Amino acid sequence: MIKNIILNLIIVCSFLACTEKIDVKLDSTYSRLVVDGSIATESGPYRVALTSTASYFYNEPAPGVVNAMMILTDGSNIYPLNETVPGISGIYETDSAFSGNIGKTYTLNIELPEPIGGYKNYEAADQLRNVTNLDSIRAVFHPEWGSEGIWTIQLWAQEPENEVNYYITIIRLKPDFHVVDLKLSENQAYC
Amino acid sequence: MINKFWYFFFLLLSLNITNGHSESVDNKNRFTVNGKITDKSSGEALVGATVFIKELNTGTASDLYGNYSITLPEGSYNLVISYIGYSNFLQAIDLKKNTTLHIELAPYHETLGEVEITSEKDDKNVLTPEMSVFKMDIKTIQKIPSLMGEVDIIKAIQLLPGVQSVGEGSSGFSVRGGAPDQNLIILDEATVYNASHLMGFFSVFNNDAIKDVKLYKGDIPAAFGGRLASVLDIRMIEGNSKKIEVNGGIGIIASRLTVEGPIVKDRCSFMVSGRRTYADIFLPLSSEKALRDNRLYFYDLNAKINYRINDNNQVFLSGYFGRDVFKNNFASMRWGNETATLRWNHLFSKQLFSNFSAVYTNYRYYLGTPTGETNSFEWLSSLRDIGVKGDFSYYLNTKNTIRFGAGITYHMFNPGLARGIGDQTVIRSVKIPNNYAIEYGIYAGNEQHLGSHLTIKYGLRFSMFQNVGPGTVFHYDSNYKVIDSTVYQSGVIYQNYVGVEPRLGFLYDFNEKSSIKASYSRTLQYLQLAQNSTVGTPLDIWFPASPNVKPQIADQVALGYFRNLRRNTIETSVEAYYKWMQNVIDFKDFAQLLLNNKMEGEIRTGKAWSYGIEFLVRLNEKKFSGWISYTYSRTFRQIKEINDGNPYPAPYDKPNNISIVLNYNISKRWSVSANWIYATGAAVTFPTGRAVIGGNIIPIYSDRNAYRYQDYHRLDLSVTFAGKQKPGRKFNWDLNLSVYNVYNRHNTWSVNFVQDNLDPNITYAEKVYLFGITPSVTFNFHFNND
Numbered sequence: 001m002i003k004n005i006i007l008n009l010i011i012v013c014s015f016l017a018c019t020e021k022i023d024v025k026l027d028s029t030y031s032r033l034v035v036d037g038s039i040a041t042e043s044g045p046y047r048v049a050l051t052s053t054a055s056y057f058y059n060e061p062a063p064g065v066v067n068a069m070m071i072l073t074d075g076s077n078i079y080p081l082n083e084t085v086p087g088i089s090g091i092y093e094t095d096s097a098f099s100g101n102i103g104k105t106y107t108l109n110i111e112l113p114e115p116i117g118g119y120k121n122y123e124a125a126d127q128l129r130n131v132t133n134l135d136s137i138r139a140v141f142h143p144e145w146g147s148e149g150i151w152t153i154q155l156w157a158q159e160p161e162n163e164v165n166y167y168i169t170i171i172r173l174k175p176d177f178h179v180v181d182l183k184l185s186e187n188q189a190y191c
Numbered sequence: 192m193i194n195k196f197w198y199f200f201f202l203l204l205s206l207n208i209t210n211g212h213s214e215s216v217d218n219k220n221r222f223t224v225n226g227k228i229t230d231k232s233s234g235e236a237l238v239g240a241t242v243f244i245k246e247l248n249t250g251t252a253s254d255l256y257g258n259y260s261i262t263l264p265e266g267s268y269n270l271v272i273s274y275i276g277y278s279n280f281l282q283a284i285d286l287k288k289n290t291t292l293h294i295e296l297a298p299y300h301e302t303l304g305e306v307e308i309t310s311e312k313d314d315k316n317v318l319t320p321e322m323s324v325f326k327m328d329i330k331t332i333q334k335i336p337s338l339m340g341e342v343d344i345i346k347a348i349q350l351l352p353g354v355q356s357v358g359e360g361s362s363g364f365s366v367r368g369g370a371p372d373q374n375l376i377i378l379d380e381a382t383v384y385n386a387s388h389l390m391g392f393f394s395v396f397n398n399d400a401i402k403d404v405k406l407y408k409g410d411i412p413a414a415f416g417g418r419l420a421s422v423l424d425i426r427m428i429e430g431n432s433k434k435i436e437v438n439g440g441i442g443i444i445a446s447r448l449t450v451e452g453p454i455v456k457d458r459c460s461f462m463v464s465g466r467r468t469y470a471d472i473f474l475p476l477s478s479e480k481a482l483r484d485n486r487l488y489f490y491d492l493n494a495k496i497n498y499r500i501n502d503n504n505q506v507f508l509s510g511y512f513g514r515d516v517f518k519n520n521f522a523s524m525r526w527g528n529e530t531a532t533l534r535w536n537h538l539f540s541k542q543l544f545s546n547f548s549a550v551y552t553n554y555r556y557y558l559g560t561p562t563g564e565t566n567s568f569e570w571l572s573s574l575r576d577i578g579v580k581g582d583f584s585y586y587l588n589t590k591n592t593i594r595f596g597a598g599i600t601y602h603m604f605n606p607g608l609a610r611g612i613g614d615q616t617v618i619r620s621v622k623i624p625n626n627y628a629i630e631y632g633i634y635a636g637n638e639q640h641l642g643s644h645l646t647i648k649y650g651l652r653f654s655m656f657q658n659v660g661p662g663t664v665f666h667y668d669s670n671y672k673v674i675d676s677t678v679y680q681s682g683v684i685y686q687n688y689v690g691v692e693p694r695l696g697f698l699y700d701f702n703e704k705s706s707i708k709a710s711y712s713r714t715l716q717y718l719q720l721a722q723n724s725t726v727g728t729p730l731d732i733w734f735p736a737s738p739n740v741k742p743q744i745a746d747q748v749a750l751g752y753f754r755n756l757r758r759n760t761i762e763t764s765v766e767a768y769y770k771w772m773q774n775v776i777d778f779k780d781f782a783q784l785l786l787n788n789k790m791e792g793e794i795r796t797g798k799a800w801s802y803g804i805e806f807l808v809r810l811n812e813k814k815f816s817g818w819i820s821y822t823y824s825r826t827f828r829q830i831k832e833i834n835d836g837n838p839y840p841a842p843y844d845k846p847n848n849i850s851i852v853l854n855y856n857i858s859k860r861w862s863v864s865a866n867w868i869y870a871t872g873a874a875v876t877f878p879t880g881r882a883v884i885g886g887n888i889i890p891i892y893s894d895r896n897a898y899r900y901q902d903y904h905r906l907d908l909s910v911t912f913a914g915k916q917k918p919g920r921k922f923n924w925d926l927n928l929s930v931y932n933v934y935n936r937h938n939t940w941s942v943n944f945v946q947d948n949l950d951p952n953i954t955y956a957e958k959v960y961l962f963g964i965t966p967s968v969t970f971n972f973h974f975n976n977d
Contacts, residue, residue: 018963020937024956026898029879029891036884053882053891056944059953062883154565 028055033065033116037092039072039106039128044098048081048108049091052116064090069111074104100128129165132157221588223541224290225260228253228272231295234432234457238403239326240274240296249589249640252319255426256505256536258544260586272296275811276330289541291502299813316762317753320638320648320698322708323409323766325351329401331816334854334864336909336929338392338962340442340969344404345386345394348423350850350866352805352820353408353766355843358873359903359940359961361391365843366408367747367768368801368826369420372720372733376423379495379509381530384554384574384733388489388515389468395513395528399438399449400464400493402428409747409768410710413634413650413694414582414596419716419745419772427509429497430462435976442969444468452976457499464493486518489527503538515729526556526729542586550578550600556729562613570609570786574733577601580632594650595635602628602718606732607786623788626662628735630717631655636694648696648710656717656736658686663788664738671779671792686738690715705754716743719776721784730785739791744773762809772799777830797830799841810853817853817864824848834895840874842896845903847871859916864909872900878944881954888946888954900939901958907931924972935964 037048048070051062070081070092081092100106107125114120135156143149159165228240236257243250244261246268253259265286272280277296284290332347338360349356349364357363363371376383378396386394407415407422415422428451435452449464467490495509514527531551538544555573560566580598587593604626611618636650660679664686668674679685692713700706717736736742751766774796778784782793803824810816825846829838849869856862877898878890913925932938937960947953 018937019943019957019959022901022942022956022958024877024898024942026877027879027893029893032880032882032891034882034884051883053880056878056881056890057954058881059950061952062881 026056029053030118031116033110033112033119033122034062035108035110035122035124039094039098039100041100041102041128043096045093045096046098047084047091047093050110051090064088065112065116066090067113068092069109071109072098073107073109074101075107102128102130104128131167132160220265221262222265222286222289223260223262223586224270224284224286224292225258225538225541225586226292226294227257228259228274228294228296229257230277231297232431232433233428233436233451234453234460235402235429237274237277237296238426240272240277243271243273244589245269245271247589248643251586251589251592254544254584256544256546258536258538260542260544260584262542262586262588276328291541316764317704317706317755318646318698318700320646320696320708321410322696322710322751322753323353323749323768324405324407326403326405328403329398331854332404333398334816334862334909334911335852336864336866336907336931337927337967337969338929338931339444339965340440340927340929340967341393341445342398343394344396344398344401344425348404348406350818350820350852350868351406351408352807352822352848352850353768353803353824354406355845355848355870357843358391359938362387362394363391365826365841366406366421367770367803368799368824368841368843369745369770369772370720370841370843372718372722373418373420373716373743373745374423375415375418375421376425378425378511378530379427379507379532380534380548380580381511381532381550381552382576383511383528383530384552385526385528385729385731387729388491388513389487390728393445393468393489395491395511396425397447397449397464397466397491397493399440399447399466400427400462400495402426409712409749409770410696411694411712411714412594413636413652413692414594416632416634416652416654416692416714417630417716417718419714419743427493427495427511428462429507430460430495431975432457432460432497432499437974438972440969440971443967454496459496459498461496462494464491466491486516489513489515505536507532507534507536509534520561522558522560524556524558524729527554529553544584544586545581547581548579550576550580552576554733555605558730559612563615564613565615565617566611567613567616568609568611568618570607571605572607572730572732573603573605575603575605577603590640592638593635594637597633598631600630602630602735604628604733604735606734606788606790609786621786623786623790624661624663626735626737627659628717629657629659631657644700646698646700648694648698650694652690652692652694654690654692654715654717656688656690656742657684658735658737659684665789665791667739667792673789673792686736688717688736688742690742690744704756705752708749708751708753710747710749712747714745714747716745719743721778721790723778723782723784732784734790737791740776740794741774741796743775746771760810760812762807762811764807765804766807767802767804769802770800772801775799775828775830777828777833779832795830795832797828797833799826799828801826801841814856815854817866818850819852820848820850822848837894839895839897842874844874844896845871860913862911862913864911865907867904867906869904870902872902872939874899875942877942886951888951890944900942903938905931905936905938906933908933921976922972922974924970927969927971929967929969931965931967932962933964937963 032053034051039046050065050068052065066087072079079094079098081094083089084091084093105125105127110122112120138154140152141149228237238255240253241250242259251259251261263286267285270282272294274296277298280294280296332344333342335347345362348354353367355365357365357371366374376386388395403426405424411422430451432453437450439448445466445468447466451462453460468488491513493511497507499505510531512529514525517524533549535547553575557571559569578600582596585593606623608622610620632652632654634652638648640646660683661681662679664677665673666675692715694712696710698706698708718733720731720733722731747768747770749766749768751764753764755762777795778793779795784790803822805822807820809818826841826844827838828841852866854864874896875898876892876895879893880891882889909927909929911925911927914923939958940961941959943957945955945957
């Protein structure tokens with residue numbers, strides 16, 4: 001909210017401001033491995049996409065990393081992830097029987113055919129945490145905001161008081177839904 | 192080091208006393224001439240006017256209140272009193288007893304057609320041991336072409352060598368590589384914590400209420416402390432003590448009006464000045480609906496009253512009040528400064544002058560939304576100071592001027608309180624605890640002439656800073672995570688910092704036309720601004736040194752050569768400096784500075800250094816005035832946790848800088864002004880790689896400030912046409928036409944990296960520029976009741 005106000009203020013102050021496209025020469029930096037995936041408690045398959053970073057003006061889909069070996073473990077079981085189209089897709093998938101268990105710590109192990117960023121082996125672990133129960137979801141219309149009014153979608157939940165938690169909100173829209181502009185506002189969690 | 196310095200200090204003082212003593216043996220009868228130097232037409236005190244004794248080839252200058260004092264052997268003398276923009280005044284005196292001589296100087300324009308006596312003593316810049324100082328009177332500033340017709344002191348300051356603007360149109364400035372919060376900005380001795388209006392496009396200083404402005408870029412006198420880089424000393428006019436005067440102006444975005452005059456002639460006078468913008472009047476005309484409902488304006492009020500009780504006592508009460516207001520359907524925001532200064536100017540004797548001040552200042556902001564929503568809230572923050580100080584000048588003899596004094600300031604910080612308002616709100620209140628601190632300063636210094644060509648200046652400031660309870664101090668581990676906290680009760684001093692700040696200056700004049708000067712100064716800073724962006728917002732908060740934040744320290748050395756040409760109408764100088772800074776503050780990447788009670792954990796400290804060379808040619812002819820300067824400077828920071836511990840350029844590192852500021856008076860009615868500015872583009876961090884996560888392009892950034900914006904340059908022009916002037920005419924006017932950015936250069940304000948709407952794989956760079964060619968017209972008027 002506060003950020004919005006400041007942004008608004010800057011917009012008003014700069015009613016003389018203009019923008020134009022410019023050419024900027026940027027150096028490129030070394031490649032890093034990007035691992036993009038998630039698991040939850042429903043049954044799978046869950047997908048993990050491996051890509052590598054590119055120069056900032058690469059202007060094509062991120063280059064996939066193929067032929068990697070990938071396994072997920074929870075300390076006692078091992079769940080391999082297999083590339084959907086071996087050697088081509090760069091997307092790795094669990095078995096459809098796999099589902100996550102709350103409270104368990106999962107470790108993802110990756111072995112690359114060629115080193116990226118100087119390393120061939122990558123590993124990361126995290127605990128699958130419980131999400132607080134949603135109390136309600138509200139849609140509130142603000143006719144006075146903007147030219148045609150704005151809907152705010154509000155998620156209501158009780159935040160556990162003595163923990164620091166980070167949330168990810170994924171919004172999926174039905175294809176026939178008409179949305180002019182969708183903006184996510186970060187500071188919508190009230191303590 | 193400290194002990195050595197004290198030794199040195201006492202040695203010099205004792206040297207000077209014996210010196211003084213031996214002189215008094217030679218000349219048994221020594222008498223003092225003192226008095227006040229004022230403007231003949233308005234009665235305003237003239238600050239820094241020179242009193243030159245022809246026969247002895249020596250002199251003195253008036254202090255901040257226009258008072259001067261000089262002690263001479265018995266005899267007959269010719270005094271030449273001079274001040275830039277005023278005709279010289281010659282006075283012969285037969286000195287047989289202590290004498291009080293008040294002097295009124297007439298401004299040039301009132302000495303109609305009279306031939307100017309070319310000044311013998313305008314070579315002050317060569318012959319005073321002060322260096323790295325630039326003084327401007329308001330008349331000079333008013334001639335500079337302006338943005339939207341609002342002539343601005345800070346914009347004028349940014350045209351000086353060694354001073355950089357922090358962004359297009361910004362009121363923030365960097366002096367010799369220092370951060371904007373390392374400048375002490377004082378208005379009638381009260382600290383102004385945020386000098387910006389309208390996001391910085393204008394400063395809080397209304398020209399009509401200002402008398403003069405002095406910027407110390409280094410060689411800061413021992414009387415000042417608390418900031419590393421500079422002191423910007425701004426004085427309000429006292430108010431015409433002879434006649435009622437009304438000054439005003441109507442511009443395209445603001446109007447101003449100032450009334451001043453005597454309450455009791457020559458004894459008591461007042462000044463009231465106001466200014467308000469009406470830019471928001473035009474917002475409803477905007478084609479963007481989002482803008483139409485907005486209210487956005489600022490206003491300022493300045494007032495001053497002074498009462499001259501007698502020759503030895505004068506009191507001044509002055510104040511400033513300013514607000515910015517921004518309002519729309521979603522939110523409202525207000526911010527501004529208030530200052531008040533009460534001063535008592537007392538002459539203990541003809542040689543010992545003093546000034547006692549009590550100062551109050553308050554900077555605060557408010558942010559809130561309308562009630563009735565689930566997220567309705569308000570947010571308040573403030574910083575208040577209450578302080579008292581005493582400053583003394585002792586004009587011992589023509590060879591020594593001793594200055595000493597002490598001051599104490601109590602700081603009250605309210606970093607932020609946010610709470611829900613109305614029945615519907617679900618926002619719980621968040622309060623960052625208030626904290627309190629006391630800042631002390633004691634100083635003494637002497638300006639001493641040794642022989643006929645050498646002058647030295649030495650001073651010492653002793654500063655102390657105490658954090659006083661109630662307060663909560665968090666303890667951090669080496670990863671800046673809070674491990675514990677301590678709560679202190681009211682009145683408990685839980686941290687104490689002391690600083691010894693030597694200030695040294697040296698002048699050797701080869702002759703009246705040329706000299707070399709050198710200086711060394713150490714400055715300490717106990718308050719700083721938490722700022723995420725270079726340009727700053729009104730929400731930036733000041734926070735004090737504390738158990739977790741050590742005071743910042745700067746040591747600066749400077750060396751300069753000064754030469755005047757063509758009978759002092761051209762001043763030239765070259766100054767080189769090097770500055771080392773310790774405990775300099777920067778913030779970690781993605782620092783959370785607002786409403787964060789553990790903000791100290793976001794701070795990273797290290798060292799910084801800057802160096803540069805400044806060339807200046809300044810013209811002071813009656814018809815032709817202005818300056819041309821070129822500066823080469825660099826400034827770097829090195830902080831362990833930032834940029835992998837490697838040095839990086841500070842955001843204000845703009846190596847090449849040229850300013851040309853010229854004014855030409857074509858005739859009594861027409862004058863033209865131009866300025867041209869060139870600066871290397873600011874150092875900035877750009878992305879050099881990208882990762883795609885969940886369909887979003889995440890930038891991977893370069894080393895800190897590894898890139899630069901395009902170079903900045905801009906030409907501004909203005910023409911002023913004045914109404915016919917006749918002696919005795921009560922109403923005068925002029926019309927000023929200014930064009931900002933004449934050749935319409937699109938100077939970069941910021942660069943955004945944007946993901947293309949149609950093809951999300953494509954990213955491109957887009958620059959934002961603020962002001963293309965911007966013409967404006969201002970009508971100024973002046974009325975006096977002669």
